[in-house]
Amino acid sequence: MSIHKSVLVEETVDALKLKKGMVVVDATLGGGGHSREILKKIGNTGTLAAIDQDEEALKRFAKFTDDAKEAGGSGTKMTNVCLIHDNFKNLKNILADLKIEKVDAILADLGISSDQLEDESRGISFQSEGFLDMRMDRSKGITAADVLNTYKEDELKKILREYGNEQYANSIVRKIVARRKEKPVTWTSELVELIGNSVPSAYKHKKIHYATKTFQALRIEVNRELEALESFLSQAIETLKPGGRLAIITFHSGEDSLVKHTFRENARGCICPSEFPVCRCHRTPKVKLITRKPIAPGEDEISKNPRARSAKLRVIEKI
Numbered sequence: 163m164s165i166h167k168s169v170l171v172e173e174t175v176d177a178l179k180l181k182k183g184m185v186v187v188d189a190t191l192g193g194g195g196h197s198r199e200i201l202k203k204i205g206n207t208g209t210l211a212a213i214d215q216d217e218e219a220l221k222r223f224a225k226f227t228d229d230a231k232e233a234g235g236s237g238t239k240m241t242n243v244c245l246i247h248d249n250f251k252n253l254k255n256i257l258a259d260l261k262i263e264k265v266d267a268i269l270a271d272l273g274i275s276s277d278q279l280e281d282e283s284r285g286i287s288f289q290s291e292g293f294l295d296m297r298m299d300r301s302k303g304i305t306a307a308d309v310l311n312t313y314k315e316d317e318l319k320k321i322l323r324e325y326g327n328e329q330y331a332n333s334i335v336r337k338i339v340a341r342r343k344e345k346p347v348t349w350t351s352e353l354v355e356l357i358g359n360s361v362p363s364a365y366k367h368k369k370i371h372y373a374t375k376t377f378q379a380l381r382i383e384v385n386r387e388l389e390a391l392e393s394f395l396s397q398a399i400e401t402l403k404p405g406g407r408l409a410i411i412t413f414h415s416g417e418d419s420l421v422k423h424t425f426r427e428n429a430r431g432c433i434c435p436s437e438f439p440v441c442r443c444h445r446t447p448k449v450k451l452i453t454r455k456p457i458a459p460g461e462d463e464i465s466k467n468p469r470a471r472s473a474k475l476r477v478i479e480k481i
């Protein structure tokens with residue numbers, strides 16, 4: 163069972179304009195909340211390719227589809243679900259393996275699920291004790307402890323500033339570097355303590371916990387989240403059928419700005435200087451912006467699910 167509460171479900175599924183028989187990619191299966199709604203819309207004749215780099219998310223959803231099959235399918239024939247353990251940055255290869263050329267709709271609900279956040283052994287949360295791992299895909303890659311103990315001081319500062327907008331990046335990193343000379347930083351509680359000793363006391367009494375930004379920045383680095391997103395977006399746009407829709411839900415400003423700029427860039431036509439009498443660039447827009455401003459959750463959703471407060475949904479349609 164997943165404990166994850168899906169965000170902006172109705173808004174996202176509506177925006178994707180799903181119909182029976184469609185081929186859809188959920189690039190971030192997670193707790194499967196969006197996928198379950200997608201399945202209801204595309205029905206027995208549709209196909210859902212559900213991707214997650216976390217094998218545990220896929221195992222949970224496989225259990226759901228098996229149970230549904232046993233219970234008579236609950237209106238959905240579950241043979242049309244393909245569960246794929248991979249990074250969505252490999253979208254084109256994933257679809258080629260499935261012999262799917264073009265798709266009708268794609269969704270990515272970025273970041274981590276509550277199942278991952280609450281799993282102490284992942285060390286993603288500063289609220290529980292755990293080894294500083296932070297990998298979504300525990301079968302490969304480096305851990306947050308590796309980042310903290312091996313990266314150069316300047317690299318660490320850049321990560322905290324760019325991925326966390328952490329104003330005390332310099333002092334936090336100085337403490338980390340001094341500490342790792344004596345002993346590696348390995349546990350969440352050690353990192354929280356180091357951060358606590360590096361920031362002014364007023365910072366510790368803010369609404370947002372003083373370790374939030376550092377933990378977020380490390381997680382983004384460990385999982386190479388922005389690089390994966392950038393590569394995924396261009397493949398997703400290429401993969402859509404004309405009229406097909408792409409919906410992205412983001413949770414922090416770095417992600418949202420990447421999505422916003424990529425969408426705008428692909429929605430632009432001619433870029434010739436205005437003094438040119440005729441167009442020479444022959445550039446045509448690839449997509450239409452469906453949401454000029456992002457869709458945000460309402461008060462009601464935020465009160466039921468505080469994690470939704472920073473969510474932003476942007477949608478485009480392939481031309």
Ligand SMILES: C[S@@+](CC[C@H](N)C(=O)[O-])C[C@H]1O[C@@H](n2cnc3c(N)ncnc32)[C@H](O)[C@@H]1O
Pocket residue numbers: 166167168169189190191192193194195196197213214215216219248249250251271272273274275298390391
């Ligand atoms: C916010 S959760 C998705 C929740 C889901 N929409 C739901 O309704 O339950 C994000 C999920 O995406 C996965 N994920 C994040 N980045 C990924 C990537 N680059 N490739 C594949 N999966 C990714 C995470 O492992 C996590 O399970």
